[in-house]
Amino acid sequence: MRVVLITGAASGLGWQLARACHARGDALLLTDIDSQGLAARVDTLGAERVLGVPGDITDPALHEQLLEACRQRFGRLDVLFNNAGITHRSPTVRTAPAVFRKVMAVDYHAPLELTLAALPLLRESRGQVAAIGSMAGWMPVLGRAGYCAAKSALSQAFEVLRAEIGLDGIGLLLVYPSFLDTPIDRNALGADGQPARHARSTIGNVRSAEWMAEAILVALRQRRERLFPDRGSWLASLLWRLAPALYYRQMSRRFAGELR
Template sequence: MPISPSIRALEGKVALITGAARGIGAETARALAGHGVKLVLTDLDAEPLAALAAELGEENVHTVACDVCDLPAMERAVAAGAARFGGIDLVLANAGIASYGSVLRVDPATFKRVMDINVLGVFNTVRAALPSVIERKGYILVVSSLAAFTPAPGLVAYNASKAGVEHFADAVRLEVAHHGVAVGSAHPSWIDTPLVRDAKQDLSAFRQMLKVLPGPLKRTTSVEVCVEAFVKGLAGRKRRVNVPGWVGALRWLKPVIASRLGDRQTLKHAPRLLPLMDEEVARLGRSTSARNTALDDVAVAPK
């Protein structure tokens, strides 16, 4: 299949990707590297990040193991990457986690950690990279979610954070358009990532919730399909990147989804599934995946 002119235009650009050690971040890095993009990659998980750099060729990749919640660390990462490759053209603010459990039962520290990574982490990423992106009239893609406009009980922190960063991207777009910078938000549905796989493994309530969702909302999309959409979005400086494409229609239906009519389907199952989720979270002894819990220990360890 011939490569479109917009994709070909990626060659020689420099992209910053957060949450790059695995999942969508890592696969997008691989795809961009295949199009001749230099990469500045950050993640809290140092080992897979270093392995990815070795795979892609360290002459084309600069990696920094750091926490997106730490603004000075993000500023140092961006400065080092920009010094090595000349600047930052593209930003994929991808780092994100989720918590499990109702508002009454979720671990408050985990709830805060979700908000810190998913919202403050996006601010820190954009804040750190923006001077270079402005200089090069670049593009920023903030990873929101279908969850920004389809709330689900038991996933309140994730829903709130993804709605927040969508609005953040819309506001930043207005601030930087006169500099020649474009800003978009990405809205994936359920993608076959570690985040979704961990939730399925940990919680039968989550698996049951997916089964009772209407129509296409219950389906999981491959990482490959998501990455293809992200690469096209980065190349085309798109305002919205919906994965799959039908997600865009739900954004326009948000007033209906948030109405009493829209609540009906969820309210049929919440009285059964939410207590089950809370019971399973209590048995796990954690409100997020085991992987996130281990990485949180890295984040708070003395430096």
């Protein structure tokens, strides 16, 4: 029986990953800052092979608590899903520095630090790490400077990390989704750190979290290194590299509402 740790597991993609992993027989260690939502999810799945540990993923003490709980309850760790995330929708020049720091802490520092702390357990199982990046880490998107920066940092760090931990037999999958129907966008921060008050702009298809979870599990079974599930966004990232002026014109029209 595989043991899976999922961050941000109370809703969205994290919850769909939990459901899919539980259905295939995995034992789950779930965490989320939403303690009530997490408890409800554990109740839904049943506590026989599911443990919930609530907390702030940016807190190193939570990382220690999670890994100790994993050792004590399950004795191993096979897959770490770095799923927890946060975004903002606000013009860079009007965004409070605290918003940028929070996005970077959740989307970059936390997954890297948790992964490093989990390496001893993952070495024992020759396990796998999955990190949820974003196409925003590959190309600029108006109104999301902090999110683009955090996901770019995540991508670069984990691309380097893959080669290093691969020497220990640990696999690393980087997932680059485009727009998903999850609470991360509904809970986006505004310039002042309060919930954003305008609807998000999108390109391409808005995919379901369930669809994304299934694609991720297939990629893990295949021990792939990268997953680009949305062809349209992948092509847009190529346009940014090959014809950046054209990309900027199209993005500026599509995302004009982000400058309010």
